[in-house]
Amino acid sequence: MKESIKCEEIGLIGELIQGEELAKKLYDQIFSPSSPSSSTSSSSSSSTSTSSHQVLIDKLILSIETAITMAKGNEGKIKTNNVNMMDSHCSNGSPKSEVQDSKFKHKHVSKKRKTVPKWTEQVKVYSGTAAEGSVEDGHSWRKYGQKDILGAKFPRGYYRCTHRHAQGCLATKQVQKSDEDEMICEITYKGRHTCTQSNKALPSKTKLKFGQNKSQLNQKIQPQEEKIQSPLENNFSIDDKEDIFQSFNFSSPSIGSENEDNNIFLETMIENNFMENEDNNIFSDSNIFCLSSLLDLDSTGLGPSESNITEIISGPNSIANSPMDFDLYNDINFDMDDFSINTQELCY
DNA sequence: CAAATTTGACCTGC
DNA sequence: GCAGGTCAAATTTG
Numbered sequence A: 001m002k003e004s005i006k007c008e009e010i011g012l013i014g015e016l017i018q019g020e021e022l023a024k025k026l027y028d029q030i031f032s033p034s035s036p037s038s039s040t041s042s043s044s045s046s047s048t049s050t051s052s053h054q055v056l057i058d059k060l061i062l063s064i065e066t067a068i069t070m071a072k073g074n075e076g077k078i079k080t081n082n083v084n085m086m087d088s089h090c091s092n093g094s095p096k097s098e099v100q101d102s103k104f105k106h107k108h109v110s111k112k113r114k115t116v117p118k119w120t121e122q123v124k125v126y127s128g129t130a131a132e133g134s135v136e137d138g139h140s141w142r143k144y145g146q147k148d149i150l151g152a153k154f155p156r157g158y159y160r161c162t163h164r165h166a167q168g169c170l171a172t173k174q175v176q177k178s179d180e181d182e183m184i185c186e187i188t189y190k191g192r193h194t195c196t197q198s199n200k201a202l203p204s205k206t207k208l209k210f211g212q213n214k215s216q217l218n219q220k221i222q223p224q225e226e227k228i229q230s231p232l233e234n235n236f237s238i239d240d241k242e243d244i245f246q247s248f249n250f251s252s253p254s255i256g257s258e259n260e261d262n263n264i265f266l267e268t269m270i271e272n273n274f275m276e277n278e279d280n281n282i283f284s285d286s287n288i289f290c291l292s293s294l295l296d297l298d299s300t301g302l303g304p305s306e307s308n309i310t311e312i313i314s315g316p317n318s319i320a321n322s323p324m325d326f327d328l329y330n331d332i333n334f335d336m337d338d339f340s341i342n343t344q345e346l347c348y
Numbered sequence B: 001c002a003a004a005t006t007t008g009a010c011c012t013g014c
Numbered sequence C: 001g002c003a004g005g006t007c008a009a010a011t012t013t014g
Helices: A002-031 A045-090 A097-113 A214-218 A241-247 A260-275 A326-333 A343-347
Strands: A118-125 A141-147 A156-161 A172-177 A184-190 A225-228
Antiparallel strands (some): A118 A184
């Protein structure tokens, strides 16, 4: 409970900071004669600066409104959390005290897991071993479950990072063979690896045996595989607002060529400060940045060029690969109802 | 024998 | 109530 309140506070503070920054910007634009926006073209400066002032003011108002909304939301949330805790404990009359308790704790935390980044890929395996689905993505995975999915020919396999316990790596993935084409596996990744496993070492292959008879497992596994780009709508799961967070496009070259450390840093930052804060709708659906480089599976920084695997993570609006100006997105964000954080901060 | 997989049961959200 | 996701004991594998 404390944590969620803390998250609310963080979001609120972020919102207020954003408001402050916007106010400063506005101040600069109005009162600073050397402002780049007004000094470049004298003929159009007046209308341009006026419109930019308008934008800034809009942002400022929105920011303040969001902060107010969040502050209001806090009151109810604290109460709600109390009730939830009570309900969860009291309604559970199971005698399995210890196991239940630990499970309960776990499940309670798992609510937050919904907020981890999630993206989907389709992997085509040419070798004819799609049966095993030996999908190599540079990480070792341990299968923890398999489930028949309604309407799907093949069961879905559930995998988590082998280093989950050792290093607390919470990355998971779900692998499911496509109904239409057995050669295609749809892989949904959730969370990013925080383990220190290196790609340089040969990754242990995930052997996916869903819906296959064992004789097929003796087939020679060839690593040849190709990630194919599916239509954007299909390739990118937009199940919840947090998904969109992947689509942040950090135009900064230094970030664009991120290494593992920075990725982890960002993810940690995201998870600690933003992602958990579900109710604030931070980074709402319409925020169309791209984090593709940060979510690159090749987290060692070797890059996709090292392999034949091309990471394809596309935002809903195809902006992922667009070199468009970051500020444009930033402006767009402020048109959104639930925007609550200054994304420019992330850019720096 | 340790690690990985299988699989039925359990939990949660819709 | 159902479907999807996870757990964990049993089993298999190296």
